[in-house]
Amino acid sequence: MxxxxxxxxxxxxxxxxxxxxxxxxxxxxxxxxxxxxxxxxxxxxxxxxxxxxxxxxxxxxxxxxxxxxxxxxxxxxxxxxxxxxxxxxxxxxxxxxxxxxxxxxxxxxxxxxxxxxxxxxxxxxxxxxxxxxxxxxxxxxxxxxxxxxxGTGTHQQVLPSIHLPSVLEDVVDALKQSYDMEWTLDDMAILAGVNKYQFAHLFKKETGLSPYSWLQIYRLLKTQEWLRYTDDSILSIALKVGFRNISSYNQLFKRVYGKTPSEFRLSYRKNR
CATH class of the missing domain: 2.60.120.10 (Jelly Rolls)
Incomplete structure (x- = not known):
């Protein structure tokens, strides 16, 4: 030691x-x-x-x-x-x-x-x-x-850029451009040109996250600016970036940051 x-x-x-x-x-x-x-x-x-x-x-x-x-x-x-x-x-x-x-x-x-x-x-x-x-x-x-x-966090608006194999680059670029759209693992794998099991394994190996988790975290980071600087409702912000409902957004936010979106908004406005 x-x-x-x-x-x-x-x-x-x-x-x-x-x-x-x-x-x-x-x-x-x-x-x-x-x-x-x-x-x-x-x-x-x-x-x-x-x-x-x-x-x-x-x-x-x-x-x-x-x-x-x-x-x-x-x-x-x-x-x-x-x-x-x-x-x-x-x-x-x-x-x-x-x-x-x-x-x-x-x-x-x-x-x-x-x-x-x-x-x-x-x-x-x-x-x-x-x-x-x-x-x-x-x-x-x-x-x-x-x-x-x-390091992913509140100080960033998007996930940090990393060097990826070419088979993943087009997929990540597409996810960034259309993060508010509904994506399936099949959609991503077809774009990558490999089967979905190979794609999921490679994506997790290279990023540390599953493809769907990566997309959800990306969406979550996009919401931080709206929480800080607008009075838009939590529901409208969640739907705007592609979450299907407010429950899944709140649960993910709580797991990632240990607080709800409402608590995040309040803590920022209290401390700025």
Whole structure:
């Protein structure tokens, strides 16, 4: 086990105690990366979530959560609230605290950051404390920026762009352009030119989400601007982006953010 503490957070890599742990909650953001197989985590208010190989999850401060299972190695970084908020402010993001979605994601830049950190700490020669401190200063800033750029959340209007195999690119482009239309798995697979089982497997492998979940999350992100800046009813907003009813929209919003659309709207207007 290795724990490296820093003024802006903490980095943990361990190969033991990978089974169920106790509930935890604190004031930091948590970046969790699954490098070797399935990992399962649980939020007290949002349920269970499974990460496949090279998928990541970001947990918000004060979210009660626990580890249920990790395959081979746990890689976790705690990022202090103050650092992430400072980076968000410098990037000119919405003037409220970033809240990340409770979804599994995949991104090559974040995978590369994790790989670099593992290589550095597993193969480093003896270095001075000043050298390690400077390295961590820069690494934590890099991670905070990558989280804000590629982590799905309230600070974004669309899902973060990622490099996809050509067989998926046309489908994702079509979903983005016609997200308010009714899509089936068959529709997507036909557009991709493969059978629906191959398509669903590849889509989940590359994005961390099933095709339908990806579309629903995309729709949900589109609603955030209307919730913030208009007085449109929740029902009209949900229908506008393609949800069939307000119940499915409310349920998804609650699972992703731990609050309802009405609570989201109220918290934004209270804090802006």
């Amino acid at each position: 290795m724990i490296v503490e820093h003024q802006n957070g903490l980095l943990l890599m361990r190969n033991d105690h990978l089974g169920e742990r106790n509930w935890r909650s604190d004031d930091s953001y948590k970046f969790i990366f699954s490098g070797y197989g399935k990992s399962v985590f649980q939020s007290r208010n949002q349920g269970d979530i499974t990460l496949d190989t090279n998928h990541f999850l970001i947990l918000n401060p004060k979210i009660e959560h626990k580890q249920l299972h990790v395959t081979d190695e746990k890689f976790l970084v705690e990022v202090n609230y103050s650092l992430l908020k400072e980076m968000a402010d410098q990037l000119g993001m919405v003037p409220i605290d970033p809240e990340f979605a409770f979804v599994a994601s995949k991104n090559q830049q974040l995978s590369s950051w994790v790989s670099f950190m593992k290589t550095y700490f597993n193969h480093r020669v003896d270095t001075s404390l000043n050298t390690q401190e400077l390295f961590l200063d820069n690494s934590m800033i890099q991670l905070a920026l990558l989280m804000l750029q590629y």
